[in-house]
Amino acid sequence: xxxxxxxxxxxxxxxxxxxxxxxDLAARAIRAALADAAPYVNGLPVEALYIGNALGGSLSxxxxxxxxxxxxxGLPGVLSTTVEAAGASGGAALHxxxxxxxxxxxxxxxxxxxxxxxxxxxxxxxxxxxVGLDYDYEAVQGATPAAMAALLMRLYMNAYDLTLExxxxxxxxxxxxGHHNPHAMFRNLLKPGRFATxxxxxxxxxLFDSAPEADGAAAVILMAADQVxxxxxxxxxxxxxxxxxxxxxxxxxxxxxxxxxxxxxLQAAHLSAGRAFAQAxxxxxxxxxxxxxxxxxxxxxxxxxxxxxxxxxxxWQVAAxxxxxxxxxxxISTFGGLKARGHPFGATGVYQAVEAVAHLRGTGGENQVxxxxxxxxxxxxxxxxSAFTHVLVAQDKIV
Amino acid sequence: xxxxxxxxxxxxxxxxxxxxxxxDLAARAIRAALADAAPYVNGLPVEALYIGNALGGSLSxxxxxxxxxxxxxGLPGVLSTTVEAAGASGGAALHxxxxxxxxxxxxxxxxxxxxxxxxxxxxxxxxxxxVGLDYDYEAVQGATPAAMAALLMRLYMNAYDLTLExxxxxxxxxxxxGHHNPHAMFRNLLKPGRFATxxxxxxxxxLFDSAPEADGAAAVILMAADQVxxxxxxxxxxxxxxxxxxxxxxxxxxxxxxxxxxxxxLQAAHLSAGRAFAQAxxxxxxxxxxxxxxxxxxxxxxxxxxxxxxxxxxxWQVAAxxxxxxxxxxxISTFGGLKARGHPFGATGVYQAVEAVAHLRGTGGENQVxxxxxxxxxxxxxxxxSAFTHVLVAQDKIV
Numbered sequence: 001x002x003x004x005x006x007x008x009x010x011x012x013x014x015x016x017x018x019x020x021x022x023x024d025l026a027a028r029a030i031r032a033a034l035a036d037a038a039p040y041v042n043g044l045p046v047e048a049l050y051i052g053n054a055l056g057g058s059l060s061x062x063x064x065x066x067x068x069x070x071x072x073x074g075l076p077g078v079l080s081t082t083v084e085a086a087g088a089s090g091g092a093a094l095h096x097x098x099x100x101x102x103x104x105x106x107x108x109x110x111x112x113x114x115x116x117x118x119x120x121x122x123x124x125x126x127x128x129x130x131v132g133l134d135y136d137y138e139a140v141q142g143a144t145p146a147a148m149a150a151l152l153m154r155l156y157m158n159a160y161d162l163t164l165e166x167x168x169x170x171x172x173x174x175x176x177x178g179h180h181n182p183h184a185m186f187r188n189l190l191k192p193g194r195f196a197t198x199x200x201x202x203x204x205x206x207l208f209d210s211a212p213e214a215d216g217a218a219a220v221i222l223m224a225a226d227q228v229x230x231x232x233x234x235x236x237x238x239x240x241x242x243x244x245x246x247x248x249x250x251x252x253x254x255x256x257x258x259x260x261x262x263x264x265x266l267q268a269a270h271l272s273a274g275r276a277f278a279q280a281x282x283x284x285x286x287x288x289x290x291x292x293x294x295x296x297x298x299x300x301x302x303x304x305x306x307x308x309x310x311x312x313x314x315x316w317q318v319a320a321x322x323x324x325x326x327x328x329x330x331x332i333s334t335f336g337g338l339k340a341r342g343h344p345f346g347a348t349g350v351y352q353a354v355e356a357v358a359h360l361r362g363t364g365g366e367n368q369v370x371x372x373x374x375x376x377x378x379x380x381x382x383x384x385x386s387a388f389t390h391v392l393v394a395q396d397k398i399v
Numbered sequence: 400x401x402x403x404x405x406x407x408x409x410x411x412x413x414x415x416x417x418x419x420x421x422x423d424l425a426a427r428a429i430r431a432a433l434a435d436a437a438p439y440v441n442g443l444p445v446e447a448l449y450i451g452n453a454l455g456g457s458l459s460x461x462x463x464x465x466x467x468x469x470x471x472x473g474l475p476g477v478l479s480t481t482v483e484a485a486g487a488s489g490g491a492a493l494h495x496x497x498x499x500x501x502x503x504x505x506x507x508x509x510x511x512x513x514x515x516x517x518x519x520x521x522x523x524x525x526x527x528x529x530v531g532l533d534y535d536y537e538a539v540q541g542a543t544p545a546a547m548a549a550l551l552m553r554l555y556m557n558a559y560d561l562t563l564e565x566x567x568x569x570x571x572x573x574x575x576x577g578h579h580n581p582h583a584m585f586r587n588l589l590k591p592g593r594f595a596t597x598x599x600x601x602x603x604x605x606l607f608d609s610a611p612e613a614d615g616a617a618a619v620i621l622m623a624a625d626q627v628x629x630x631x632x633x634x635x636x637x638x639x640x641x642x643x644x645x646x647x648x649x650x651x652x653x654x655x656x657x658x659x660x661x662x663x664x665l666q667a668a669h670l671s672a673g674r675a676f677a678q679a680x681x682x683x684x685x686x687x688x689x690x691x692x693x694x695x696x697x698x699x700x701x702x703x704x705x706x707x708x709x710x711x712x713x714x715w716q717v718a719a720x721x722x723x724x725x726x727x728x729x730x731i732s733t734f735g736g737l738k739a740r741g742h743p744f745g746a747t748g749v750y751q752a753v754e755a756v757a758h759l760r761g762t763g764g765e766n767q768v769x770x771x772x773x774x775x776x777x778x779x780x781x782x783x784x785s786a787f788t789h790v791l792v793a794q795d796k797i798v
Binding site for chain 2: 001021023048054057058060061062063064065066067068070071076077078079080081082083084085086092095096099100102103104105130131132133134135136139140248249250251252253254255259267268271272381382385386
């Protein structure tokens with residue numbers, strides 16, 4: 001397999017864009033990424049476009065995005081497909097593009113995550129968002145993603161004798177980091193104590209436990225490392241340097257929560273992280289920051305456990321001890337995470353990549369994890385039924 | 400890139416299966432393919448499952464098929480995603496799996512095409528099937544796939560001064576070949592003259608111009624060629640021999656028909672076929688049979704032109720001159736095609752692969768193209784807005 005680098009990134013802010021059609025939201029992110037990558041791509045054609053999107057068909061009537069967006073973004077004729085894994089669609093699309101470049105099938109590939117959610121309201125939106133669940137055994141009973149997360153959170157709280165307050169730190173950290181991120185949906189700080197009194201969404205899950213539904217588009221451009229020959233002042237300039245994808249791995253768990261022998265163990269997150277660590281030849285201790293899939297605070301706690309950053313039953317402690325802050329032992333949700341940056345569903349995994357690249361280029365501004373060299377990003381779909389995990393590594397110098 | 404072989408195939412019949420849930424239809428095809436491949440796979444784990452499906456979310460409520468089907472088919476934990484390109488989803492999934500094996504990311508991958516269409520009836524089904532069109536400019540105006548094909552057929556007939564009768568041969572051939580295929584939805588022969596009097600679906604498109612909506616599931620198992628070490632009596636037995644994927648290529652056209660400068664030229668079909676020929680190092684003249692995407696007779700004519708088998712404006716002549724028969728110069732729709740085998744939408748591209756493997760193994764029975772060594776399969780999505788083309792080659796001997 002060939003080494004693969006990210007040579008350009010771009011995204012729109014995350015929020016509510018009722019006036020912007022899906023195709024325009026997508027084109028904005030693609031144009032930004034192409035501009036960022038231009039010195040490296042340098043005339044080489046983009047040969048493939050992989051699209052992470054899960055709700056285009058159900059909420060925008062557009063379920064055939066490959067030709068639509070390739071054409072609209074000025075890439076006529078390129079190979080293009082949608083890659084779907086519910087909320088992990090973005091990570092799955094990144095994996096598909098990495099595979100194509102690693103294989104040598106293409107030299108330059110574009111990954112797009114795009115989602116339009118907020119101009120549909122009420123039961124229609126909720127029904128569409130149950131796409132990640134097992135319809136025949138969960139959604140048909142009226143279960144929503146928040147309801148399923150509530151079952152899991154209750155189970156976790158009971159198992160380890162926890163109170164709601166003990167999850168507060170996850171949300172405080174996300175909002176603290178979203179505060180400085182110009183692309184974040186929520187930039188307000190969360191006052192201590194506010195968390196515990198928030199309105200309940202599905203008890204015990206409250207408003208600040210759960211990530212907001214949002215619109216957004218993010219894009220990254222992948223190139224075969226051996227094709228990266230930008231101008232010397234670019235490739236050796238850390239602020240614009242290529243970032244290597246040292247690992248790209250995926251895994252699945254049962255779709256229905258009730259099918260899991262051990263619901264408090266996120267098997268897909270565990271398997272895909274393990275595969276990624278092995279592929280990159282690193283251990284959890286080598287990771288400088290972890291963009292995890294904080295769709296719910298309990299998922300953050302369980303992700304930390306599944307990926308080897310906390311012993312079983314102790315993931316929640318990270319919320320309290322400061323380890324998760326930008327200056328802590330393992331920064332998470334560094335640009336606000338799903339909670340504060342916002343969760344544009346199938347686009348989220350690509351936002352994670354865009355943010356990781358900023359850290360590894362040292363362009364994170366107020367959100368910068370100082371000295372970051374190795375970043376882990378993990379994108380989950382459904383109640384962690386799908387997981388895609390990538391290891392991104394800073395490049396000192398491209399020769 | 401590594402060479403990739405198909406070492407097992409399986410499928411369900413195509414038809415109406417109101418009593419079989421999507422997951423069961425999928426599992427039947429997967430089990431059949433795994434059994435067929437067992438001597439080669441021989442204990443090696445299937446590491447990835449790529450699913451071609453476009454309507455699971457809209458018609459079955461199941462839009463997160465990766466974890467659902469990996470678990471249900473007995474492949475817990477494997478990487479799995481859905482790959483979508485409307486009616487070309489099956490071909491797109493085959494391409495994704497080929498890419499993963501060619502890259503060396505996995506040694507054994509499973510491709511599944513599955514679709515449940517027929518237990519939804521009326522406007523809801525029709526609306527779901529417009530997924531291949533541009534919603535904002537076509538479907539929202541009431542356009543259906545048949546209506547768009549009718550526009551194209553009228554344009555073609557006007558351009559070359561043709562009558563409806565001149566398309567009859569495509570349908571006659573499809574039904575003649577479906578007659579012997581135990582998996583075909585329609586096994587009745589079409590009497591000469593019956594075509595021209597068929598009920599109109601969307602004038603000039605009639606019932607026998609257009610492929611039937613259907614349920615079905617098909618699966619193929621891909622392996623890295625250098626890992627194929629079955630028992631000598633298997634690998635050197637043509638009837639069970641691995642088949643090499645000599646090319647796998649995709650392309651896109653504008654999604655909306657009105658955006659095309661030259662609507663009578665299927666640019667995506669042309670580009671992907673050209674890329675596949677180049678990758679395989681062959682010319683159209685080398686092809687022994689062509690499983691084309693005969694969703695409508697006019698699409699058959701245009702596909703023959705776009706892929707270099709007929710000059711512009713002459714694709715329709717193939718319907719009349721016998722070239723398209725099993726014993727002709729270029730057999731098409733050899734097991735009935737979309738028209739008579741049936742068109743289970745996102746699964747169709749995988750059925751094409753299953754049928755091509757039968758020819759190349761010499762197990763095609765009454766449908767066998769004698770002496771077939773090189774097969775071309777092409778799967779289209781929307782009005783040929785997406786195209787995936789594969790070249791499959793018989794292997795004399797695996798060493």
